[in-house]
Amino acid sequence: MSGRTMRRQVLLCIWVFSLGWAHGQVSYSIPEEMATGSLVGNIAQDLGLDVKRLKSGKARVYTGDSAEHIELNKERGVLLIKDRIDREALCGETTPCALHFQMILEHPMEFYTVVVEIGDVNDNPPTFERSEMRYEISESALVGARFVLENAIDEDAGVNGLHSYTLKPTDNFSLKTPVRGGGNKNVEMVLHKSLDREKEDRVVLTLVAMDGGEPQLSGTMQIVVTVLDANDNAPVCSQPEYRATVPEDAPIGTVLTRVSATDADEGVNGNIMYTITKLGQTGVFNINREDGAITLQGSLDYEKRKHYEINVQASDQGGLSEACKVIVEVLDVNDNKPSINIMSSSNRISEDVKPGTVVTMMNIQDPDSNESGRVLCILNEHIPFSITKTSNNFFSVVTDSDLDRERASEYNISITCCDEGVPSLSSSVTLTLHISDVNDNAPVFERSSYEAYIVENNTPGLSIFTVKATDADWNQNARVSYILEDSSVNGVPVSSYLSVSADSGVIHAVRSFDYEHIKDFHLCVKAQDGGSPPLSSNVTVKITIQDQNDNAPQVLYPVQTSSSVVAEMVPRSADAGYLVTKVVAVDVDSGQNAWLSYKLQKATDRALFEVGLQNGEIRTIRQVTDKDAVKQRLTVVVEDNGQPSRSATVNVNVAVADSFPEVLSEFTDFTHDKEYNDNLTFYLVLALAVVSFLFITCLVVIMSVKIYRWRQSRILYHSSLPVIPYYPPRYSDTLGTGTLQHVYNYEVCRTTDSRKSDCKFGRAGSQNVLIMDPSCTGTMQRIQNEKNILDEPDSPVEVRALLF
DSSP states (O other): OOTTTOOOOOOOEEEEOTTSOEEEEEEEEEETTOOTTOEEEOHHHHHTOOHHHHHHTTOEEEOTTSOOOEEEETTTTEEEEOSOOOHHHHHTTOSSEEEEEEEEETTTTEEEEEEEEEEOOSOOOOBOSOSEEEEEEETTOOTTOEEEEOOOBOOOOGGGSEEEEEEEOOSSEEEEOOBOGGGOBOEEEEEOSOOOTTTOSEEEEEEEEEESSSSOOEEEEEEEEEEESSOOOOOEESOSEEEEEEETTOOTTOEEEEOOEEOSOOGGGGOEEEEESOGGGTTTEEEOTTTOEEEEOSOOOTTTOSEEEEEEEEEETTSOEEEEEEEEEEEOOSOOOOEEEEEEEOSEEETTOOTTOEEEEEEEEOOOOGGGGOEEEEEOSSSSEEEEEEETTEEEEEEOSOOOTTTOSEEEEEEEEEESSSSOOEEEEEEEEEEEOOSOOOOEESSSEEEEEEESSOOTTOEEEEOOEEOSSOGGGGOOEEEEOOOEETTEEGGGTEEEOTTTOEEEESSOOOTTTOOEEEEEEEEEOSSSSOOEEEEEEEEEEEOOSOOOOEEEESOOOSSOOEEEEEOTTOOTTOEEEEOEEEOSSOGGGGOEEEEEEEESOTTTEEEOTTTOEEEESSOOOTTSOSEEEEEEEEEESSSSOOEEEEEEEEEEOSSHHHHHTTHHHHHHHHHHHHHHHHHHHHHHHHHHHHHHHHHHHHHHHHHHHHHHHHHHHHSOOOOEEEOOBOOOOBTTTTBOSOBOEEEEEOOSSGGGOEEEEEOOOSOEEEEEOGGGTTOEEEEEOTTOOOOSTTOOOOOOEEOO
């Protein structure tokens, strides 16, 4: 394309705004009527942008409400002709003619203003609105009379517009183009030779209008002159140019101005008629043919057209006319609301964005002028956003404080734009902005610590307690899992005792608990959310084991053995309330499960002894008499206070005697009873097993026994007898406690032959008990107490006699 028809100018101005996004301007110049797909310019190169940036930024062309004539090729980074551009249809008479649009980028948001100036090409020939004009000219018309012709219209501009006129033939008329106010040219046909109706009553002329383009185009109109007689004066306008102003909202019928012309002729030749010669303006304005009043008959719009030029022709009845011009200026009124155009908007934004982040870019248009076209935009109150003006007609909504999705998950941003006209007009738009969640909240337990209780001997897997934590975040970030922290209880991992459900927080027992082994312990539960990275918090749970009555009382004293019998000695001089002994028992349970009570279940003589309900002390009820049996057996039941209660029994053997020899005769009976009770089953089985063998071995056994006894008697008779010391108590109750103050030492010799037994008194000694060993055939030995409590002679000790 030649340099005359296509000229490109690139002007690039880039500056950085406080919001961190760039704005620049590029200008191009192209001719109209370029083919679709023609290159306008390489915008990527002219702006210094990479083609990849156009793709990643989703570059697009924003033209507002106007049609898109230019499109962006993101692959090449160039602007192309999208639709045919007709300068005349686009701009009309306005010069220069230009397309204004923006190129928008995202991530980050940027926009650039692009101006494409449309150059004119000579594609429109001059045209006349009428193909023929008719005049009736009197033959008396004077040489030099002027006749206004219709101006040709050429929609092209500049050199391609209307350039000149020619008139053919030129026998009677010549053509003049006087310049009127405003630089406009009128076409006038001037009579340079008088008409002669008798020679020629009808003259046909051709008016040719030519433009200045290459190639040159032209248009023609035929002028038919009818020669009349007598009228030799043309109307004269009072002024060549009239001016009027009218507001754009003026009602139809409003009188704008009045055109006045005079004619020196009289009669019908002096009657003047007024017409508007430019037929395209008759749809908006009307003129009264008789009085020349110009009225409004159509609607005006200041934003579309600001002024009008009306050509008025004043004609008399003889065909003479005069032309004048009426210039109408349209005054702007505030009749347009601001137009809010969303250029780019985000419907979702993360709650951790920094203040100043752009969420919406808008273009606000108000076609009114002056104050009526100045726009101020505001947002609804109590939201963390603000609106700023970035450049002329462009606004941005940005965050002005930190966001918190847990406080507000979405915002309805109402944008209201008002102009400064009187009265002010406004427009509003509401944008919904969702706040995306960020994992910025750790789970929070309902309590700062927990305490749970479980009864011992529970079933493994039993649900004990539930911990609960909540997370203020959303979705996956609020999904809480529960984890048992590593710790130990008495050196055993806590996971061996308890487990926690990861989803529900339910704590289960892994094993059965024993209160007597462990009474309470602590564990730590962690609540962790599903965010990335995850956040967590801990809570301490105290587990308290509650006691059950699962242990029976245990009797510590008197000790029950299968090989010996314990006997308590009570002197026959004992008074009522004498302390015989005390049953000592314990219960490893706790609380009321360990509260013990003592009851006398059986007794040889119930009228002689009683047991303390709370302390287990066995005391005499009455004075001991000589009639009371030496051997007394008491059965004491020890019960706890549990539900149901548990119990234990103990047998207490009591010997009622004043001296040890008196007691000694009863030893065998105690032993036989005990051995009988313990070995009854054994003897029955043994008897059944050997019954068949007894008859055969009877004689052998009898002979062996006789020989054995004979040898035993000789050995005892010829050897010294073993001496068994014995320390009988003094039967005096010291301070009412049953403790004996002194003991006496006896040496007793017993043989199978009671006649050879011997007994002698010894000195006082330490505490001793008498034990009869069944393997010693009735021989008693002294067993020293392990504690050896008394180191000094004559020390008070408590003595119990063990009789076998």
